[in-house]
Amino acid sequence: MAAEVSSKYAVQMHGITKRFGSFYALTDVNLDVERGTIHSILGENGAGKSTLMNVLYGLYQADEGDIYINGKKVNIKNPTAAIENGIGMVHQHFMLVENFTVTQNIVLGSEPTRGPIGLNMRKARQNVLDIVKKYGLDVEPDKLIRDISVGMQQRVEILKALYRGAEILILDEPTAVLTEQEIDELLGIMKNLVNDGKTIIIITHKLKEIQASSDTCTIIRRGKYIGTVPVKGVSEDDLATMMVGRAVQLVVDKPPASPGDVVLDIQNLYVKNEQGIDAVKDLNLQVRAGEIVGIAGIDGNGQQELMEAVNNLKKCKGRILLCGEEIQNKNPKYGIDHGMATIPADRHKDGLVLGFSVYENTIMEKYRTEEFSPGGRINRKKMRSFAEELIKAYDVRPEDCGPKLAGGLSGGNQQKIIIGREIAQEPKLLIAIQPTRGLDVGAIENVHKMLIRERDKGVAVLLISFELDEVMNVSDRIAVIYDGHIQQIFPHGTVDNRTLGRVMAGGSLEEAELEQIRKAGDANTAAGAEAEPETSAGPAAEEPAEAEAEEPVASAAEEPTEPEPETSTVPAADGGVELQNTEQMKETLAQMQKSLAELQKQIENMQKALAGMQ
Amino acid sequence: MSLRKRFFSNPFVLTIIAIVLGFCVAGLILLAAGYPPVESIRTLVQSMIGRPKDISSVIIRSTPIIFTGLGVAFAIKTGLFNIGAEGQYVMGCVVATMVGSMLDFPKPVAILMVVISAMLISALYAGFVGLLKAQLGIHEVISGIMLNWISLYFSNWICGLDFFHKPGTIGMYPVNPCTYTMILPAWKRTEAGEAFMEQYPVLKETLGRTDVNAGFLVAVIAALIITHLLNRTRKGYELRAVGQNIHAARFAGINVNRSIVHAMMISGALCGLGAAFYVTGQSPHTVSTLSAFENVGFNGLSVAFIAFSSPIGCLFAGLLFGGLLYGGAGLQSKVGAPTEIINIVIGVIVFFCALSYLIPRFVDRRDAARLSKKRKKQMQKEMKKGGSNVN
Amino acid sequence: MSINTDTVLLLLGITLMYSTPMVFAAQGSVISEVAGVVNIGIEGMMTIGAFTGAAVGYFSGNPWLGFVCAGLAGAVFGLFHAFASVTCKADQTVCGIAMNLIGPGLALFLSRVFFEGATQTHPVTNKIPKLFGNQGLEGSLNNLNVDMTTVLALILTIIMIWIFYGTTWGLHLRAVGEHPAAADTLGINVYKVRYICVIFSGLFAGLGGAAMTLAIVPQFMPTAISGQGFIAIAAVIFGKWTPHGGYLACLLFGFAQALTVALGGGSFAVPSEILAMLPYVLTIIILILFVGRASAPKANGVPYNKGSRV
Structure with missing residues (x-):
């Protein structure tokens, strides 16, 4: 009072x-x-x-x-x-x-x-x-x-x-x-x-x-x-x-990834910004099927330009391969037609046509298929039924929003429409840029779950976010972007906010720290490999080594390495903040057991279903 | 949304309100200038729809501005402000006259050739504006205005060329009768025709004394076609998406630059269509040297605004505008009030159309105020009930 | 026609003469657009100014009184435009078009009322004086004996430059056009600044109209103002939304028109209609070559909505 x-x-x-x-x-x-x-x-x-x-x-x-x-x-x-x-x-x-x-x-x-x-x-x-x-x-x-x-x-x-x-x-x-x-x-x-x-x-x-x-x-x-x-x-x-007003889960709960083939392969990419200066410089990055790669970085370090180049909104130098095929310097439609879907950062600017009905917004990419516009005429019935399904599946509210203007919905519901629409493209690569910007906690949880669900379906997910926690929680690998190139790649759970922040600001890591990360990463991938025996542990395990090779000789920005005492009160909320190998191992083991149990459950379900069919 | 708000959000209702206000302001101005306002406006309306001939004339007068209105409205729907409609219309007229004056083909072929050539030149002229916008980011209003003037002088230049200039006039050779789009132009001049019309005074008044032509029908069909194109087709979806949110459209893989050029070309083609039917459907069937713009394209802008850029609405807004232009002449001859009052009426209507979106908001605010009053009363009641608990 | 001092002076004189009304209009366009309000109604405001100037000048016999009244008439139109676009947040382009309909409509209406049903005023006998008096200078130097309005246009431009870059007002109005919310949070009244700017925009446009009918042409007629307002808007875009840029662009358009006059009088085989296109063709070429995606004030054309949810 x-x-x-x-x-x-x-x-x-x-x-x-x-x-x-x-x-x-x-x-x-x-x-x-x-x-x-x-x-x-x-x-x-x-x-x-x-x-x-x-x-x-x-x-x-x-x-x-x-x-x-x-x-x-x-x-x-x-x-x-x-x-x-x-x-x-x-x-x-x-x-x-x-x-x-x-x-x-x-x-x-x-x-x-x-x-x-x-x-x-x-x-x-x-x-x-x-x-x-x-x-x-x-x-x-x-x-x-x-x-x-x-x-x-x-x-x-x-x-x-x-x-x-x-x-x-x-x-x-x-x-x-x-x-x-x-x-x-x-x-x-x-x-x-x-x-x-x-x-x-x-x-x-x-x-x-x-x-x-x-x-x-x-x-x-x-x-x-x-x-x-x-x-x-x-x-x-x-x-x-x-x-x-209710208990919320602060940490995203997800099983370890089981990465497959390389879906997105960016090689020596250079992109200029509005002022004509290279904003992306010699950037190399791979995203595999079934993993989420998060790009951590401070706004303005080339994320925007990277996204624009991958989406073909901007010309670039270098190569961008989608499932082995070059897609750079084509047009946005080319990428979309080849299995790319993007959840844009600014849903009002890039994601939705606010003056269109929700119906019309759900077919922003699909409208040009023969299914939705046979002979050049929009099949409105098809559009409506597709949109209604999406509204139901993603719990867009209000339920009867279909014929209304998309501009009248709340941010969370607008985001659901975009995510639903992009996932309905059944992409091989899903790019999510700031997907939870401006959403409330409940909605954020939802978005993260959807991303992980796509990953588990075998989609390669590239997450670009300025929210450090989001990148840390959701990603299987964290690529830190600084000054237009990937400064360092960390496997999930091998790095804390503080270290990440330092790399994001252009700092470099000590040899000892790298060693620790490498070890933790090995442990992680080993666990992953055991959980999914079919997948070779090769590619993921090689990653930290690559990262080390890429490590630039940045030495100038050394001052902020010592954390100040008064701020060390920042509590360690999420799982792997303390960098201790044993802790790490324990956690991954627990996760492994969980996913094993889940697998067993699934097998049981399938057996049941099979039995039912017979 | 309250019923009242929905009522006051209806574009049709808003247009009516704007029109009424337009006439009120005009009445005030007339009053200030010493003319009887009520009588003037009654005379105006009477000269618009008093006799069958008037109605027929109004329709004829309206046809070109309905076409340019459709062109502008189409552009607005696709996010473009086609102020160059004037120039596109002028180009269409010149080319239609050039082609029409040289042709000697069977009627349908000749008409088709005139229409296609006028539409093509206007579409290209507008497409250039679209190209400048799409490729170089030059605003369509600026390039449109410049091209308007260029078209005016181009038209005058053609008028002066020996090959096209009809000696003894200030214009070109008119189009050949084989391109005429009036209804039964030859028959109504025959004895049989005149004898037939003698039996039906209405027919005699309209068909006999005015250039009743196919233009208006074509305008109606054009309005229906572009409504369908915009709302029901793949192309229309693309054009509207680009118009409403160019960024999202680009993101979704729509070729934005191509869309802008296409939208401008369609808009221009509509103006050209209007030009073709003006030249072939109304005397003097030619183009004269212009000292200033005839404002057919500019009036199209007003028509589109008054219609809230609905193609079907353009039909009615165009009729209103054409009616006022036609009736304005009657006003001057009968009451003596200057015909320019019409431009003021139209201007004020457009002005209030621009403001009209305030009305639903105003209604909303009043509803909200009423709601909050109710709430306050309720709260006071509750306070009284649990008065002792508070504090 | 050979190029010598005489022709240069002639061209210069005509350039200054034709550009003067446009300079006034362009300054009107700059002040409005930099503060974030698109004013496409400049043409209509010029027309009403052109009529008012000629009519008052004719009846009073005092051209300066006509000139001032023309400004006031334009300012009234500016006030309406400001009310619609700032207070009511209406579509500024549509409003401007309405101004372009009402301006000439009202001008011709009043002309018919005051001048026995004619759409043109009687010739104004007392014109705005010339810089060096009416007897003028000797020989071709007389081409430089420009109207006082030409000098005023230059002075206005200099004042505008000073206001824009040397005063607190200038800082405020630029801030209002670039980032109205920022200006608002610092206690600058966005609505007030925009109102003032749009009213002045109308005022300058009105002066520009009068500069035409009180100095260049003998009287007001329907074609007295034909496109100068629109060209002024183009000049402002070409001049990158600065007072000096707008001024120079107007001179350029004036020069194109002077060329038309000079070449038309010579023995060139180019038809006058093609020459008349020159300024407009030139504008398009210049736009293609130099401007491209110009940097308009960020909040230009966007109504500022104080109560909107951030």
């Missing part, structure tokens, strides 16, 4: 209700943030966290409820009022003008002037340098935003707030686009700011971050206030349960 109004709280929001049309985004939500603390707001995607903060920042007006700053009731009718009340906000999607300089972005809206309207850029630059110095935030004031790293862009956003004298800082999903090292840096900055007397509110759905950063946590579920708890003494599972 809401605390009493008092000046010890920097922010208090009581009974906040916000409607959009007839939709209730927030219903009677409370928030009490003590001054000089870091306070998390936890909730699933779409729970209303951002809406609540947008109300606090004056971007939206609450329909009901009161806001108190330092115990005084305030009326925040626009961002200007929020700024006057000492509130600053760093949005999830940075609010930066790309072709403005860092300085221009920071001073925009409160520029130092010369005369009544003249712009005094020299003074602006000096002002920026002053705060940069005061808070120790490293930025280059004269660079254009589009030329600086995401981490620096975030620091620009924080500076924007500080420049305006913010005492209360709202950070919306601040770690989504950062590397592990950049996250550490951000946590350091946050600690500094709090020591300086500032109050920080972070919006997140990542449980680990809350424990690493926050003092208190408020949970929101579906626009409703669930509760506020001190972070110390609450487990991740408790928080997760409060967030989704």
Whole structure:
């Protein structure tokens, strides 16, 4: 329940209700943030966290409820009022003008002037340098935003707030686009700011971050206030349960892979980006039937260009073989016709035609087959029955959505349509790019299961994601992409977030670490080979050796190798975080037994079925 | 969705609202200029549909703009803004006249040749715009506007060439009668024909005194065909997908560049079709030197907007537009109000059509407000019930 | 025709004359598009300005009063466009087309009302003065005795450049066109900035129309404004959405028209109609060769929706 109004709280929001049309985004939500603390707001995607903060920042007006700053009731009718009340906000999607300089972005809206309207850029630059110095935030004031790293862009956003004298800082999903090292840096900055007397509110759905950063946590579920708890003494599972309202499985449960022939073979690939610079450089990667290869990496290291080249959206140099046949530099249709299906990152841009009905969206590739358009005429009956089946099979809601516009569905349901449609292509290669972006926990679980099911059917799956946990949990092999090439390949369960993060940031591994990974990998594949005796253990076992051979001589980026003590509190949630061989072995053994049992069950079932047929 | 909202989301209803508002604004302007608004508008409507001859004339007048409207609407459905319809229409007219004035074939063959040549030139002219967009990313509005002007001067140039220029006029030699698409053009001039029409005053009024031609029928058929093409065929699916979301279409393996060119060509061909039927179906059956655009293509834009780019809707919107243009002349001669009031009416209708999507949202907001009032009352009731528990 | 100082001066003079109305219109287009509102109705706003300028100039006998009123008339149209595209978030292209219908419609309507049913005004006797007075300069140098509006167009361009790159307003309006949400979060009123820009867009277009009827042609007539607004929009795209780029592009189009005039008067065997195509053919060639996928302001044409769910 809401605390009493008092000046010890920097922010208090009581009974906040916000409607959009007839939709209730927030219903009677409370928030009490003590001054000089870091306070998390936890909730699933779409729970209303951002809406609540947008109300606090004056971007939206609450329909009901009161806001108190330092115990005084305030009326925040626009961002200007929020700024006057000492509130600053760093949005999830940075609010930066790309072709403005860092300085221009920071001073925009409160520029130092010369005369009544003249712009005094020299003074602006000096002002920026002053705060940069005061808070120790490293930025280059004269660079254009589009030329600086995401981490620096975030620091620009924080500076924007500080420049305006913010005492209360709202950070919306601040770690989504950062590397592990950049996250550490951000946590350091946050600690500094709090020591300086500032109050920080972070919006997140990542449980680990809350424990690493926050003092208190408020949970929101579906626009409703669930509760506020001190972070110390609450487990991740408790928080997760409060967030989704039921117990969730945080780790994906999957049997080991049994890789078959090479389906996708990328050799010496070079792809240019929009600016004409090679974004993918000499990239080599193989994906086999029946395995999931995850590409881990920070956004902007060539993932986009790699995907575009494989999907024939862009010209490239080098070779891309699909089942032995060259598919590069053709057209998108060519790849699709040869057994490729892609779940695009941006479902609104690349995945769906929002102005089409759900029916029409389910046949985005199939429409041109004789089955669906005999003689050039769309067979609407066929389309409807196919779509209805898909809607049922993937539990798309509402059930009667078929004739309605795809734009009216929720993100999760839209994603189901795309996944269902792509799987219905019966592809040999399934590429999934950020397949769970913007989905809630339940939906994420579902998507992961579907990917694994496809893998078990013998499909080669290539997963590209910026969510480290996703790549680590789902993939059978993790290929780290950095600066346009594959830096390192790790078999599943042989590496922890920290090491992965280091490689993702371009760091190299010590010989000893490589040795450990190799051993763990051997153990893994040995286990796999035993479980599936028909498959030769050859290809997978060779992988780590290859990886070592590819290991570039990157030595410069050495500083972040030592994990800082305060952040080692990040708990080891998923299976193979501790790199210990025996642990690893035990786990794989257990998994093996599980899959054996499952196999036996299947055989029994088949026998039963056979008997039934006879 | 509430019933009211569904009612107010219907494009037909929205168009009617826009039309009513258009007339209201025009009435106000007329009033301010010192003309009796109610009488003016009544005269306007009367001169549109007062007599059978008027109705027939309105249909004839509307036919070309229905075609250009269809062309523009088709382009909008495929995500393109064909402001070059004007130029495509002008090119179609010139080429139709050139071909028609040289031909001497049996009627069906001659008509077919004129129609095909006009459609072809307009399709190519529009296809060039599509090509520039697909290959170089040049916006179709800019290249379309430039090509409009080029077509105007091209038309004037052809008009001035000795081979085509009819001495003593400012135009070209008209098309040969073998290409005429009027209904029974020769028979109605014979004695038998005149005697027959004498028995039926309506026929005499319409067939006898106006260039009743096949164009409108062809427009109806064209509207039906492109509706079918868009909604029921593989090609239409591709074109619409590209129009609505070019990225998703490309991702799904649709050849986006080819689609853009094809969509523009079909759009242009519709304009050319209109041009062919204008030249062959209405006197003076020729093209004259133009000092400015005749706005047939530009009016097609308005028609398509008013019809919310529905091909069938274009038939009605085109009739409305053509009717206003025709009736405007009557307005000037009878009330003395300037005929340009028509352009203002059309402009205001288009303006309100652009705003009309606000209406369902407005209804939605009112519904929501009502809902929240209800909710508040309910909550208050609950508060009263459990009043002691709160706090 | 031989190339000598006289011809160069002649070409220069005609270039400046023809480009002037377009420069005004182009600055109107720039200010609107950079702030994120497509204004395809420039042509209609120019027409209403052309009429208002000529009519007021005729009745009052004061061309400057006509010039100012023309701007105001354009600004009123701009206000309507702003209301539709900013407040109502209507389709900006459709709105612009409506402006292009209403502008000439209203201009001709009013012309008939005020000038005995004629679609053209009476000739305006008191024109906008020339730079060096009406007696002018000696010989071919007189080609440089341009209208004051030409000078004003240049001054306007310089002011626009200063506003764009030297003032807080410029920073604000560019931010609003590139990333309205970012500007909004920093307390810049996106709606207000866009309103002001679109109204000024109409104002400049109106001035451009008057620059035609008060300086170049004798009176307002239906063909006084025929395509200058559209060419101005093309010039802005060609000039990469900058005031100076737009200005130079307008000069280029003016030069193409000057060539038409100069060549048409000579002994060339090229028909005048083909020459008249020159500016438009040139535009297309330039677009093909140089512009391609130009970099429009990111939020151009996209209504800003404050209450939308992020």
